[in-house]
Amino acid sequence: MNEQLNSVDAARLAVAALTAAGVRHVVVAPGSRSAPLVYALAEAEAAGAVRLHVRIDERVAGFTALGLAQGSQRPAAVLTTSGTAVGELMPAVMEANHAAVPLVVLSADRPDELRGSGANQTTNQVNLYGSHVRCALDVPASTDPSAFVARALAEALGASGPRGPVQLNLAFRDPLVPGTVDPGTVVPGAIVPGAMAPGAVSHDGAPAGFPPATAPATDAILPLTSQYDDDAATHAAATHDAATNDAALPTSTARTVVVAGHGAGELAAVFAQHLGLPLLAEPSSNARFGPNAVAQYRLLLEHLGPDVERVIVFGRPTLSRPIAALLSRPEVQQALYLPGPVAWFEAGRRRERIITTLDELLQFAGQGEDGWLGRWQQASARADAALRSTLAESASLTGLHVADAVWESTDGNLMLGSSNPIRDADLIASPGWHPLEVYANRGLAGIDGTISTATGIALATGIPTRLLLGDLTFLHDAGGLLLGPGEDEADLQIVVLNDAGGGIFGLLEHGEEKNLERHSRVVERLFGTPHTADLEALAHGYGVRHSLVTSAAGLDAALAPPIKGRSVIEVRADRSGLRALHASIKAGVARVV
CATH class of the missing domain: 3.40.50.970 (Thiamin diphosphate (ThDP)-binding fold, Pyr/PP domains)
Known part of the structure; x- marks a missing residue:
């Protein structure tokens, strides 16, 4: 045990490592055992290194951090004290796991000598989240946490699999407040308030005066701005070029449809347009645009679905039973575009052929048969008119x-x-x-x-x-x-x-x-x-x-x-007429398709 490294200094090193790895938002739920991290984070916020958000309900805090990570496309952290507070984060951690969101749980804990002793607000919270986190690291009290933080953030950013949540369980001994620590002592590597103007940011995205995300202490971590933004933008540009390269066009034709599930991205729309294929895109695919997108596909699959020969899946479709039925048909050839690891299914548990390159995907899909896309577009226009006509008759x-x-x-x-x-x-x-x-x-x-x-x-x-x-x-x-x-x-x-x-x-x-x-x-x-x-x-x-x-x-x-x-x-x-309304819509579409 390093007697010189008190809890506040250990917390300062943890916060410095977090900011070096790209964390810019931390949601704080109140508590005593987490106090060292609270004070260290407050110092970092005063220095412009992070933005803090306070929530009294840990479940709210967890989902707020989840949204911060999604919106910023960086890892976001949530801090809780020990005990039941850690368990309140489970729903957000589970969602982050299956959605591949880099949520960083900072759970404060008692030191090892107090665990299992009946000490107040103390339980076994190590590995509490089980398989829902990419890693769970228990950081002993009085230990420099920098290497633990670096490893956890690397896993959150996909070092050995899909991105996702991680847990850093940090033990702290008394004293838990900086008032009992010599204020003149500055731990090397800690963030010092006043080192820069609040909000200042260097050219690499790290707070000015602080290590970039590729600093030696965390050199295994790619900066999230690069991994989420630059690489994603480069990949999108490259795949867009590949998808629109005439030399890559397949020579075969087929009655293929493109299914864009959650998170598919605009590539699905570009792919469908290039090959002249109908696009069946869920709203959160962010691919539901352009002339190939079929708005009323759920209502049309009963009528046009039997003619489908092949299906190309981008993202994760979750909304529609007609899509699930289409994907369950053994005679329909199916491919799932998977350029990298994902968190929402286990290897070997889906029947689609996994394709990792666009060239192979283009050849598998084939170009749309003459008139194939037009059939879907015309049917969709008629279905849309029928749907809106039915809605216009609704009294409420x-x-x-x-x-x-x-x-x-x-x-x-x-x-x-x-x-x-x-x-x-x-x-x-x-x-x-x-x-x-x-x-x-x-x-x-x-x-x-x-x-x-x-x-x-x-x-x-x-x-x-x-x-x-x-x-x-x-x-x-x-x-x-x-x-x-x-x-x-x-x-x-x-x-x-x-x-x-x-x-x-x-x-x-x-x-x-x-x-x-x-x-x-x-x-x-x-x-x-x-x-x-x-x-x-x-x-x-x-x-x-x-x-x-x-x-x-x-x-x-x-x-x-x-x-x-x-x-x-x-x-x-009024939901009492909801079932009848949808039956009327379905019948109206059937009459015009």
């Missing part, structure tokens, strides 16, 4: 009305909540318009932490962000609205479709059971989960502006002004 606003208006009015970031909102957007969002970036928590597709994630995205990007979600999703993360005095406020508009419960179950097989008298009350109570919450009072209680919308004109008016600060737009809806 529905989720489809709201999703359409939100999509068309958003020119900044858009986040879509799980359950019905993202599926409504998938059914109606026009490829003729695309928000700047579309986000969604599709790693595990839960409704938890949605407000907090959107908040993190808005804070990290500095771009006005709109969030569309259902009332249960809103209520589940209402604590994400809590903001202390002096904390940065995101430019975030939250559009809540309030149908007093869970509407998605009415569209699944449970909706049929609800029509049976013996199951009607069971389905409504246990799946519909009705509530009478006052969303206006809730929003005002957290100091957030609220407006109630009851008409299409009112919705358009509410969405028109620029997004500034935080606000909630509540749209009341």
